Amino acid sequence: MELRLTQFRPRTGPREHRVVRPRTPLRHTSLRDPAPIGMLMGDHDGLSRLAGLFSFAAHSRHTVVHVPLRDCVPPDEGHGELVDLVLAHSETGLRPSKWPELRRALGRGTPLTVRTDEARTERHARAWLARPYDRGLLRQTTHARTYFLIGGREAFSYAATAFSYAAGWGPRQKRVAEGRSAFMAGLQYELEPTRGGGHPSEVLICFKPYPPYAHFKRPGR
Incomplete structure (x- = not known):
């Protein structure tokens, strides 16, 4: 998959960071804060590009992937605060508490086009699934x-x-052509448990076309 991104090289103190974000916004995709259950709702374009962005993040150990989602077309479903999304490896040294400072330092970026390797992503996904007792998990927090x-x-x-x-x-x-959302998948077992117990965090991944729905046709129809 080809991803068109904007690349930034901000500095905070003596350290330079590499941050990328989609060149054009995911206008019809939104994320509600998982507290503890969040909802990520998107159309085909948004969900496809998120698949590519997660794949890119998987193999970019020193890059912070920032996906602005707060300024999307407000969804008419779900509850909770709309939030942006940031993906990063531990090697980036990113501290969520320092993110506002880093975000303010982004300045003007430069165009970047990358291609993801879906076959490699599938191999690593299968490797993760094959190790039920020795899996690396995603640490999560909202700030x-x-x-x-x-x-x-x-x-x-x-x-x-x-x-x-x-x-x-x-x-x-069925019924997505009428504007109904469809629950398709979720992020749960990939996530580290939250501190203090309670209900495990989960992000529901839902598909929903954007209005007017007359433009949308189910494949094969």
């Missing part, structure tokens, strides 16, 4: 209206396959 997932290659790869499935099969679900 400054941003939901952070920090982890490693295989967990990000497995999450990418969930978005790919939702993008591919979501348009085929």
